[in-house]
Amino acid sequence: MEGxxxxxATNTCLNMVRSAKRRPELxxxxxxxxxxxxxxxxxxxxxxxxxxxxxxxxxxxxxxDRVLGVLPPEDQLALLMMDGEDATxxxxxxxxxxxxxxxxxxxxxxxxxxxxxxxxxxxxxKKVEVR
Amino acid sequence: MKDECIIEILDSxxxxxxxxxxxxxxxxxxxxxxxxxxxxxxxxxxxxxxKERVQTxxxxxxxxxxxxxxxxxEQQAAENVPVLSRLWKSAxxxxxxxxxxxxxxxxxxxxxxxxxxxxxxxxATAYSAESVLxxxxxxxxxxxxxxxxxxxxxxxxxx
Numbered sequence: 453m454e455g456x457x458x459x460x461a462t463n464t465c466l467n468m469v470r471s472a473k474r475r476p477e478l479x480x481x482x483x484x485x486x487x488x489x490x491x492x493x494x495x496x497x498x499x500x501x502x503x504x505x506x507x508x509x510x511x512x513x514x515x516x517d518r519v520l521g522v523l524p525p526e527d528q529l530a531l532l533m534m535d536g537e538d539a540t541x542x543x544x545x546x547x548x549x550x551x552x553x554x555x556x557x558x559x560x561x562x563x564x565x566x567x568x569x570x571x572x573x574x575x576x577x578k579k580v581e582v583r
Numbered sequence: 584m585k586d587e588c589i590i591e592i593l594d595s596x597x598x599x600x601x602x603x604x605x606x607x608x609x610x611x612x613x614x615x616x617x618x619x620x621x622x623x624x625x626x627x628x629x630x631x632x633x634k635e636r637v638q639t640x641x642x643x644x645x646x647x648x649x650x651x652x653x654x655x656x657e658q659q660a661a662e663n664v665p666v667l668s669r670l671w672k673s674a675x676x677x678x679x680x681x682x683x684x685x686x687x688x689x690x691x692x693x694x695x696x697x698x699x700x701x702x703x704x705x706x707a708t709a710y711s712a713e714s715v716l717x718x719x720x721x722x723x724x725x726x727x728x729x730x731x732x733x734x735x736x737x738x739x740x741x742x
Contacts, residue, residue: 457655460651460654460655460658461651463654464647464650464651464654465647467650468644468647468650491628494627494628494631495624495628509635509638509639510639512631512632512635512636513635513636513638513639515632515635516632516633516635516636516639517636519629519632520632520633520636531633532633532636532637534597535597535598535599535630535633536633536634536636536637537637538597538599560594560595563593563594563595563596563597563626563629564594566629567590567593567594567622567625567626567629568625570625570626570628570629570632571621571622571625574621574624574625574628575621
């Protein structure tokens with residue numbers, strides 16, 4: 453019953469996210485000043501864990517929405533569950549109704565897409581700052 | 584280590600799932616490779632973004648519960664409907680169209696008379712093989728006297 457209900461809720465969420473317009477690409481001009489600052493802080497402190505305030509958390513959350521917006525809803529779900537909530541492949545498969553190999557493939561592709569989008573954003577940011 | 588290799592490792596799992604040894608190797612490689620250093624920075628920030636996203640509690644919209652309950656009712660209703668009925672619902676249009684087409688073809692085959700058959704019959708009765716070959720179809724049979732008069736011009740000679 454729990455798994456069944458989880459799957460229905462998951463699919464409802466996916467449908468809601470699907471109906472929202474997806475941004476195919478993220479550029480520096482899409483970011484607010486605060487989000488840019490947050491990114492700078494993260495970049496300057498890549499090796500260590502940066503301190504977080506409530507305000508920063510909110511900024512980061514907004515930025516997360518924008519960054520994750522480049523991914524399809526299914527990929528977002530797989531990535532957030534596996535990398536964010538540390539769910540196993542089996543747990544994601546049970547919640548979504550996808551096969552385990554499908555979950556693995558989605559998570560791999562999502563990480564790749566997110567990394568590429570972030571690399572693009574950072575290099576664009578560097579270019580803008582040089583100018 | 585090849586650049587592709589480091590990037591493949593970075594894409595294979597979350598940053599938290601990497602062992603200390605793997606992280607040491609990755610960090611050492613990023614010191615000498617600019618491309619991999621950029622990829623690593625992107626992965627670290629992506630990981631931070633995902634963490635922040637997960638920590639934020641989102642209040643569901645007031646319609647969310649309604650939607651979930653609607654989906655639940657829909658699924659329950661679908662499960663209560665018999666299998667044949669569900670099959671008919673999905674394939675009904677196709678089956679109906681196929682049945683109509685078959686009926687139409689059957690009607691055309693059996694009810695409408697074929698225009699080719701009477702022509703063949705007529706042809707068969709009008710011409711026999713002999714008449715076609717000798718071209719005597721419409722010729723009237725000549726009487727014995729007519730033949731004689733044709734051969735012999737003089738009437739007395741014919742007699």
